Amino acid sequence: MGSSVGQETHVLMVALAFQGHLNPMLKFAKHLARTNLHFTLATTEQARDLLSSTADEPHRPVDLAFFPDGLPKDDPRDPDTLAKSLRKVGAKNLSKIIEEKRFDCIVSVPFTPWVPAVAAAHNIPCAILWIQACGAFSVYYRYYMKTNPFPDLEVLNQTVELPALPLLEVRDLPSLMLPSHGAQVNTLMAEFADCLKDVQWVLVNSFYELESEIIESMSDLKPIIPIGPLVSPFLLGIEEDKTQDGKNLDMWKYDDFCMEWLDKQARSSVVYISFGSILKSSENQVEIIAKALKNRGVSFLWVIRPKEKGENVQVLQEMVKEGKGVVIEWGQQEKILSHMAISCFVMHCGWNSTIETVVTGVPVVAYPTWIDQPLDARLLVDVFGIGVRMKNDAVDGELKVEEVERCIEAVTEGPAAAGMRRRATELKHAARLAMAPGGSSARNLDSFISDITIT
Numbered sequence: 491m492g493s494s495v496g497q498e499t500h501v502l503m504v505a506l507a508f509q510g511h512l513n514p515m516l517k518f519a520k521h522l523a524r525t526n527l528h529f530t531l532a533t534t535e536q537a538r539d540l541l542s543s544t545a546d547e548p549h550r551p552v553d554l555a556f557f558p559d560g561l562p563k564d565d566p567r568d569p570d571t572l573a574k575s576l577r578k579v580g581a582k583n584l585s586k587i588i589e590e591k592r593f594d595c596i597v598s599v600p601f602t603p604w605v606p607a608v609a610a611a612h613n614i615p616c617a618i619l620w621i622q623a624c625g626a627f628s629v630y631y632r633y634y635m636k637t638n639p640f641p642d643l644e645v646l647n648q649t650v651e652l653p654a655l656p657l658l659e660v661r662d663l664p665s666l667m668l669p670s671h672g673a674q675v676n677t678l679m680a681e682f683a684d685c686l687k688d689v690q691w692v693l694v695n696s697f698y699e700l701e702s703e704i705i706e707s708m709s710d711l712k713p714i715i716p717i718g719p720l721v722s723p724f725l726l727g728i729e730e731d732k733t734q735d736g737k738n739l740d741m742w743k744y745d746d747f748c749m750e751w752l753d754k755q756a757r758s759s760v761v762y763i764s765f766g767s768i769l770k771s772s773e774n775q776v777e778i779i780a781k782a783l784k785n786r787g788v789s790f791l792w793v794i795r796p797k798e799k800g801e802n803v804q805v806l807q808e809m810v811k812e813g814k815g816v817v818i819e820w821g822q823q824e825k826i827l828s829h830m831a832i833s834c835f836v837m838h839c840g841w842n843s844t845i846e847t848v849v850t851g852v853p854v855v856a857y858p859t860w861i862d863q864p865l866d867a868r869l870l871v872d873v874f875g876i877g878v879r880m881k882n883d884a885v886d887g888e889l890k891v892e893e894v895e896r897c898i899e900a901v902t903e904g905p906a907a908a909g910m911r912r913r914a915t916e917l918k919h920a921a922r923l924a925m926a927p928g929g930s931s932a933r934n935l936d937s938f939i940s941d942i943t944i945t
């Protein structure tokens with residue numbers, strides 16, 4: 491399979507224009523950097539302008555290629571509209587890139603389930619890079635392939651019993667499969683399960699030691715191959731080729747002054763807060779969290795998107811003026827998390843951020859909203875044991891100041907917090923070992939490379 495020995499192997503990676511897709515793909519290419527491997531990352535036109543505005547230098551780890559998603563430039567691209575449009579034009583538009591050059595393998599994110607058929611039509615072997623938890627893969631697979639019974643998904647407090655996962659409620663399941671989500675997106679995940687028949691490898695951004703029971707539970711259904719954590723090599727203590735070091739595919743310019751501020755803070759004294767690249771904070775939410783930080787007297791580094799949501803919150807602005815904290819609109823999250831001043835991460839539980847916090851050994855306050863985040867929160871709290879869950883009030887559905895305070899205290903003070911830190915440190919070491927030569931993920935990556943390069 492693939493090209494013959496000695497010949498250069500060209501891998502085409504396909505991802506949508508989301509930071510949470512581009513990051514694991516880029517890191518995948520970085521970890522596979524070998525003399526005879528060449529990577530092209532194809533994504534939609536929408537990313538072109540954003541990436542060119544942040545990149546001063548060429549992106550050496552990967553070449554970039556862009557294809558139209560079929561929507562007008564100013565379309566807000568809600569997930570349903572995007573899925574529908576790509577279903578129509580994705581295959582045709584991506585084929586143009588494939589026909590320009592010889593590719594030996596295609597590696598796609600799961601949210602473009604039309605890609606494996608395009609690969610099959612061009613006789614190119616295809617892998618999925620599953621960019622969420624193995625646990626999320628297991629839930630989707632079992633639901634869409636009907637291998638396990640599920641309750642009525644309209645009833646959020648119904649329980650769901652699945653192998654190797656804690657007892658879940660419907661509200662913990664990935665929201666894309668729930669009836670409350672758009673029909674197009676629900677169909678998209680059904681199409682994903684179906685496209686697996688055209689896929690040779692399901693690679694996962696996770697590592698065996700983190701999700702071993704879930705991985706084992708899938709081995710008779712659809713084996714999944716953990717090859718992560720797909721984070722920047724420096725985070726794992728791996729020296730990177732100097733030409734690639736620090737080169738990212740950020741869609742926004744990062745604020746760097748926060749690193750100088752962090753350097754001046756005491757060890758484990760700063761709460762880092764970020765809800766990822768997609769979720770937008772409300773002014774009310776910002777105010778509630780800010781009041782909790784003030785009451786507890788803790789310092790903070792906070793990514794607020796859009797930043798305007800923090801500008802009228804007086805209590806926040808006062809703390810910033812007093813030097814108690816810093817607000818940024820985008821930062822170098824991996825560098826922030828690995829800074830010794832960070833004590834905990836108040837997070838939305840996106841899988842990339844989850845993996846990054848595991849690799850850096852930072853305990854979390856989990857505040858999930860949608861997609862796979864509720865399930866990741868269950869994993870972080872109940873399986874990995876490195877965090878607490880922050881919940882909206884059961885009566886009015888709003889976040890409360892006391893709840894934020896309770897969670898920050900629970901994850902930073904007392905014997906339970908010490909246990910979380912200990913567990914987080916163990917997982918950090920396990921993550922490094924998995925990617926070190928001979929480690930579980932490193933072996934899987936080697937085996938994947940030999941599959942695609944040896945005839």
Ligand code: UDP
Nearest residue numbers: 510766767768793820821823840841842843
């Ligand atoms: N990120 C970053 N700077 C920020 C906020 C986020 O570099 O200020 C990165 C973060 O490190 C992660 C990605 O953006 O790799 C977000 O992906 P995730 O899956 O956590 O959440 P999503 O944005 O997809 O909801």
